Amino acid sequence: MIEIKVECGGGYGVFIEKGLLRRADELLCAYAGAAKYCIVSDGNVAPLYLEAVKARVLALGAEVSEFVFPAGESNKTFATVGRILEILAGLHFTRSDCLIALGGGIVGDVCGFAASVYMRGIRFVQIPTTLLAAVDSSVGGKTGVNLGSLKNQVGAFWQPSLVICDPDTFSTLPEREYRNGMAEVIKYSAICAPELADKLDGDICEIIKTCVQIKSDIVSRDERDNGERMLLNYGHTFGHAVECASDERIPHGMAVAIGMMMACRVSERLGICGAEVADRTAALLSAHGLPLEADEFSAEMLYGAMQNDKKRAGSKVTLVLPRRFGECALHTVTMDELRGIMIGADR
Ligand SMILES: NC(=O)c1ccc[n+]([C@@H]2O[C@H](COP(=O)([O-])OP(=O)(O)OC[C@H]3O[C@@H](n4cnc5c(N)ncnc54)[C@H](O)[C@@H]3O)[C@@H](O)[C@H]2O)c1
Ligand SMILES: [Zn+2]
Missing domain, CATH: 3.40.50.1970 (Rossmann fold)
Structure with missing residues (x-):
């Protein structure tokens, strides 16, 4: 055990x-x-x-x-x-x-x-x-x-x-729900465990162990989500917007997958990471049957949904952006900057 x-x-x-x-x-x-x-x-x-x-x-x-x-x-x-x-x-x-x-x-x-x-x-x-x-x-x-x-x-x-x-x-568990969970597993890998990406078809107990250990380490240091724990929100700020805009039709994990792709593109646009991060992320997500985008929502719509995001402190929002696959960092922008970045990244 x-x-x-x-x-x-x-x-x-x-x-x-x-x-x-x-x-x-x-x-x-x-x-x-x-x-x-x-x-x-x-x-x-x-x-x-x-x-x-x-x-x-x-x-x-x-x-x-x-x-x-x-x-x-x-x-x-x-x-x-x-x-x-x-x-x-x-x-x-x-x-x-x-x-x-x-x-x-x-x-x-x-x-x-x-x-x-x-x-x-x-x-x-x-x-x-x-x-x-x-x-x-x-x-x-x-x-x-x-x-x-x-x-x-x-x-x-x-x-x-x-x-x-x-x-x-x-x-x-329905196949679709299993895939939802894989989105979170890929999230952990993208945040701080690049080696996990090569073991996604291995022993499920070991996969869960790696993810829980990462979450445990992070929340033990920042239980109240004032700093490092925000890293676990990778793909979530954008993902929640997708969930809301879709009226929950797109479930959490799939929304997080789309959210991670959006974060990759924003990061690329800000010059924080190269295109290979989005490529690697997309390959992993696709291999596990996860969506990469939600065409039906414009950047404008998603931005609107994000304005309601509780993680926004005042006029600013903290984004989790990849530096490379397996390393993310927090990046705070104003809502106005976010608007420019999102609509730009959408093109
Ligand atoms: N508290 C947190 O830190 C945290 C983190 C991530 C997500 N969440 C929340 O978790 C929710 C999503 O969780 P979820 O994806 O587990 O969704 P869920 O609880 O809706 O479960 C997914 C579906 O699978 C069914 N199901 C569950 N276990 C089953 C099984 N073993 N066999 C057959 N069917 C089964 C459920 O009835 C449901 O229809 C969201 O509300 C999200 O906000 C919370
Ligand atoms: Zn989640």
């Missing part, structure tokens, strides 16, 4: 192994140890894995309940969080009890946010069932919901107590 320590919050472990769900009780007992658990999941994941997780919790002699909400970004809302909070109150959950997020990034973000506010914070466990959640959203403690079309506009930093990652769960 692979174990990675994350030095955030109280510090916690990310455990990775095929078939690990079957041993979830051992980990829950050692790292959560609650009397009551509530498993939060979505309508796609629950029929596949909820009973198995429930059985492991019952094996501990703990009480277990569940809350299942319909899958999809449109349910990543206050309303869903509100329903979870009401259920917890109805079950007389106390601060010694524990939530379990069983699902992808949406379940993790919603469940984590509910955990962060219920009685001013109770513990929660992440059981990621998508590649994206395994390599990214289940680690680092960002939780939250959307506010209308504003992605992740409201939330809290709230670290899980434990992450249980069983890559066997990816066997039921």
